[in-house]
Amino acid sequence: MSNQINKTLVFDGQVRLYFVNNTELVQELFELHENTPLPLKLMLGKTVSAMSILSGSLKGQERMNLQITMSQPAYQLFAETEANGNVSGYLNEGLLKAEVYENAFMKDVIGPNGRIRVIKGTGMNQFTSFTTMPNQDIDLDIANYFAQSDQTPTFILTELQLNENAEIQSSNAVYAQLLPGAPSALLSLVKHAFNQQPNLVSRLNTALSEELEKRFENVKMIGSSSTQFFCGCTKEMFYGMLLSMNEEEIKKAIEQNEEIEAFCHICGKTYRFGQQDLFNLL
Ligand SMILES: [Zn+2]
Incomplete structure (x- = not known):
């Protein structure tokens, strides 16, 4: 069941309720951020987890791109997901360099003036929207965006x-x-059930339909989809970064017969640009 989104309808088809166990995906993300302070890793993990389940709500070629800017505008978090379940996320340089204590609260990292920008849609047909983060919280404020x-x-x-x-x-x-058309009270019942029983989420792992049927009327399983950590980076993408480097630096690397390495902060891959690659740039 790992990295699989299970889709259900509850209350006679009036509420859609999805569940995912994305342990492997979030583990992979944590391994890539071994040296990042825990509050930042948790914030990234929660965002990527939310985006991974949201992939199940996208159709066809749709993508959703999310940017969170903390109260301190130099601190940003990015995540992206697609209808095929691919998801990725990273923290910007500003946030990676920030002095965040291991026991800091996520709420304080976000601060009172956090903002969310979402770009959603397909290639030619994209919508951008901005919302605030009144709850200083990942789950509540992504829900607030919707x-x-x-x-x-x-x-x-x-x-x-x-x-x-x-x-x-x-x-x-x-x-x-x-x-x-569904009455909003039904969503309140769902919220209430999960808020009342904090361990309900993990119980869904072993007995999804039973646990849902105990609490909500007329539960129907409607399908499943997979989700996985995926970075779409390629060596070509890093040529742009090299081109923005000082020409002198490239010449120097050629003279000294050195490679230039580029590191992807999203997935941890290293790309090497050898002599021939560098010659081609000049
Ligand atoms: Zn990458």
Whole structure:
């Protein structure tokens, strides 16, 4: 069941409720950020987990790109997902260099004036919207984006469990959205059920339909889709970065018969540009 989104309709098709166990995906993300302070890793993990379950709500060629800018505008977090379940995310240089204590609260890293920018759609048909982060929280404020920008009441819950070495033990998420015409009280019932029983999310892992049927009327399983960590980087993409380098530096590397290395901060891959590559640049 790992990295698989299970899709259901509850309350007679009036609310869609998805569940994912994306432990492997979030583990991979944590391994790439071994040296990042825990509050930042958790913030990134929760965002990527939310985006991974949201991939299940996209259709065809749709993508969703999310940027979170903290109160300190130099601190930014990026995540992207596609209808095929691919998801990635990273912290910008400003945030990686920030002095964040291991025991800092995520709320304080976000600060009172955090903002979310979402670009959603397909190639030619994209919509950009900006919302604030009144809750200083990843789950609540991504849900707030849907309420504000799409006028669709939404509930998102991501749960990351750590072991004593601060490694990911499990990662689960729930996404519920009111379908057109449904009374908003139904979504409140879903929120209430999860808020009342914090361990309900992980219980869905072993007994999804049973646990849902106990709480919500007329549960129907409607399918599943997969989700995975994926960075679309290629060596070609890094040529642009090299081109923006000082020409002198490139000449120097050629003279000294050196390679230039480029490192992808999203997936950890290293690309090497040898002598021939550098010659081609000049
Ligand atoms: Zn990459």
